[in-house]
Amino acid sequence: EAGVTQFPSHSVIEKGQTVTLRCDPISGHDNLYWYRRVMGKEIKFLLHFVKESKQDESGMPNNRFLAERTGGTYSTLKVQPAELEDSGVYFCASVLGGTDTQYFGPGTRLTVL
């Protein structure tokens, strides 16, 4: 069974540009989470989807971040326009309904110059 996949693995962009990160959860996992780790600090929650609905987006830093999960399958996280402080590793995780163990992807390392 394929695990959680994320694309791209690395992205280097300039301040002001737009970047879109993609996450493909484990098939059948209705719950999808985005997290971010900035500069060796703790991994912080961004938001939670249940199927295509945003269940909790309390961790989204500001309105430059837009997450979508059309059709309840894969999810995208768009940063527009990117700022220097957006640099970090963005993790995606999925959870099978009725359970609570999160399975994480390898992360996307975003560098904003």
Next chain:
Amino acid sequence: AQKVTQAQTEISVVEKEDVTLDCVYETRDTTYYLFWYKQPPSGELVFLIRRNSFDEQNEISGRYSWNFQKSTSSFNFTITASQVVDSAVYFCALSEASDSWGKFQFGAGTQVVVTP
């Protein structure tokens, strides 16, 4: 305020030594869940263990063991007879029942370096 504290930033050991990683959490919930994840150099977070607040029994899995103590709000992790493959960043995480389902609060992580 940070709810999960991993005070050790980095621990270096020589192979075969034991290493204990500390995790202290803070919550007002009576129902909560604690997790440990391993992040090897490849980057993904690998699930190691899940423990709910009502189960204080310590657990052993091979060379790994976990000591959960509610009295001190700690969930420490010990690697016995460490190996080079244990080199990774280890994260402790808390999920509170009062919070949205599955939302994790992570500690800052502890880098473990095992040298031959």
